[in-house]
Amino acid sequence: xxxxxxxxxxxxxxxxxxxxxxxxxxxxxxxxxxxxxxxxxxxxxxxxxxxxxxxxxxxxxxxxxxxxxxxxxxxxxxxxxxxxxxxxxxxxxxxxxxxxxxxxxxxxxxxxxxxxxxxxxxxxxxxxxxxxxxxxxxxxxxxxxxxxxxxxxxxxxxxxxxxxxxxxxxxxxxxxxxxxxxxxxxxxxxxxxxxxxxxxxxxxxxxxxxxxxxxxxxxxxxxxxxxxxxxxxxxxxxxxxxxxxxxxxxxxxxxxxxxxxxxxxxxxxxxxxxxxxxxxxxxxxxxxxxxxxxxxxxxxxxxxxxxxxxxxxxxxxxxxxxxxxxxxxxxxxxxxxxxxxxxxxxxxxxxxxxxxxxxxxxxxxxxxxxxxxxxxxxxxxxxxxxxxxxxxxxxxxxxxxxxxxxxxxxxxxxxxxxxxxxxxxxxxxxxxxxxxxxxxxxxxxxxxxxxxxxxxxxxxxxxxxxxxxxxxxxxxxxxxxxxxxxxxxxxxxxxxxxxxxxxxxxxxxxxxxxxxxxxxxxxxxxxxxxxxxxxxxxxxxxxxxxxxxxxxxxxxxxxxxxxxxxxxxxxxxxxxxxxxxxxxxxxxxxxxxxxxxxx
Numbered sequence: 163x164x165x166x167x168x169x170x171x172x173x174x175x176x177x178x179x180x181x182x183x184x185x186x187x188x189x190x191x192x193x194x195x196x197x198x199x200x201x202x203x204x205x206x207x208x209x210x211x212x213x214x215x216x217x218x219x220x221x222x223x224x225x226x227x228x229x230x231x232x233x234x235x236x237x238x239x240x241x242x243x244x245x246x247x248x249x250x251x252x253x254x255x256x257x258x259x260x261x262x263x264x265x266x267x268x269x270x271x272x273x274x275x276x277x278x279x280x281x282x283x284x285x286x287x288x289x290x291x292x293x294x295x296x297x298x299x300x301x302x303x304x305x306x307x308x309x310x311x312x313x314x315x316x317x318x319x320x321x322x323x324x325x326x327x328x329x330x331x332x333x334x335x336x337x338x339x340x341x342x343x344x345x346x347x348x349x350x351x352x353x354x355x356x357x358x359x360x361x362x363x364x365x366x367x368x369x370x371x372x373x374x375x376x377x378x379x380x381x382x383x384x385x386x387x388x389x390x391x392x393x394x395x396x397x398x399x400x401x402x403x404x405x406x407x408x409x410x411x412x413x414x415x416x417x418x419x420x421x422x423x424x425x426x427x428x429x430x431x432x433x434x435x436x437x438x439x440x441x442x443x444x445x446x447x448x449x450x451x452x453x454x455x456x457x458x459x460x461x462x463x464x465x466x467x468x469x470x471x472x473x474x475x476x477x478x479x480x481x482x483x484x485x486x487x488x489x490x491x492x493x494x495x496x497x498x499x500x501x502x503x504x505x506x507x508x509x510x511x512x513x514x515x516x517x518x519x520x521x522x523x524x525x526x527x528x529x530x531x532x533x534x535x536x537x538x539x540x541x542x543x544x545x546x547x548x549x550x551x552x553x554x555x556x557x558x559x560x561x562x563x564x565x566x567x568x569x570x571x572x573x574x575x576x577x578x579x580x581x582x583x584x585x586x587x588x589x590x591x592x593x594x595x596x597x598x599x600x601x602x603x604x605x606x607x608x609x610x611x612x613x614x615x616x617x618x619x620x621x622x623x624x625x626x627x628x629x630x631x632x633x634x635x636x637x638x639x640x641x642x643x644x645x646x647x648x649x650x651x652x653x654x655x656x657x658x659x660x661x662x663x664x665x666x667x668x669x670x671x672x673x674x675x676x677x678x679x680x681x682x683x684x685x686x687x688x689x690x691x692x693x694x695x696x697x698x699x700x701x702x703x704x705x706x707x708x709x710x711x712x713x714x715x716x717x718x719x720x721x722x723x724x725x726x727x728x729x730x731x732x733x734x735x736x737x738x739x740x741x742x743x744x745x746x747x748x749x750x751x752x753x754x755x756x757x758x759x760x761x
Contacts, residue, residue, distance in 0.1 A: 311354050420497070483662065
């Protein structure tokens, strides 16, 4: 009867001996400590680096330790390092999630124990099924939750001048792969860590060029005008219209994995802010998600403060209202979107921290404020980001079942809300005057993952007349709150705090497209057919009979009018400088006049 106990104890002793025998990379550890401006800006999680003879450190591949003053890594080298890790260890796999406008590759690394990585498709299937509860019994859902694993996605350098996160994420990946301490074993066994080290890959390389130029020209740096293609800071305002390649790549990756947490790493305020927002919170975000923001932030603030890091705080930055930020890819789809703001690295430099009085005041949400006048280096920034991320990863790993249950519950609550709360649906008439804009709005909603259906026959639902072929968006779907958020009218109250960003975005009004809420639940019984492909609608030309001198195109904010002008650039066109009337119709200033003679 004692043999199993003796065997278990023997195995435990072996495991303990293996952990104890893992030594640090002394040269790398020495560099970490030398690059950190003061010991109080580091923690026990990041003040050393474990050694593994089989797996290369960032130094072994890049020739420098992340956080070295004057060194920023290019996208190709960052990707090369992640692939070197994958070649050396069965605890990491690397995937491509698409290319940028300029052809640079965006990657995602998956880190877990080898058994988990061998069954990635199974775990992806679990989160995919939990994301749509409509054909899932509660018993089946709870069985999926019991065998699933949370997925935590860390993303870096969406904003190109915020340079520290790609450097940090290389080192974090190494730690997660090789460290044999119990915390890391728990993370690998109970969680799937996903890492995209650079989101704005084009801008990252531009930033490296600008930074290197400055170092070789006495610190004179030309401005980084564009990061991506004609986009700068507002690449993080694209989650509604999805105009950027990187945004679409991120959204496609989310639909493939249905991550439990999407965590975007930013740099602006000192020393580490972990996002909860001050409110008002967006109505489409489930209250469970907002509580999860605070749950995770509390863990980070508490654990890092216990470790002596000054300036770790939450709440007093950002509001949580506008859904245009990239991390709303998660928040709008029943997952958790969150972000850090750490103190900037000034490229890859050391400098004196100049902290304003309002940023270092003692508040209930910032009882341990940042310090003014201290020496701050890129390595400090890396230590803060990495230590906080490890705290969050550990907490989610140890509470994975709770987070998976919440994900499923939020999806179920979204469907139930759509069935029991008005509006029950939104109508987008297909035959309206701006039918192409209407069709493009439908295509955008579908790209967002929203289900759109088409009326099989005319019907009346309450006071709304629906014609055959009209587009109907029912709210009883997992992304119903997101669709209602996009199509409805936002009310930012006069008593709310000053907004962080946009307060309104009603897409029907923005596109000058007619949309109507349906507040009669009989819409659920109507013959509606799901759209399975994008719409391709052609406009109708009227008044084109012989003898006409010109076509007149009223200026009514039609975005396709710009395309018309530039695609037919060889044809002479004019814009009316004043209002005028023809054949009993008034035409506004800006009306485009296309003479037909010789065209």
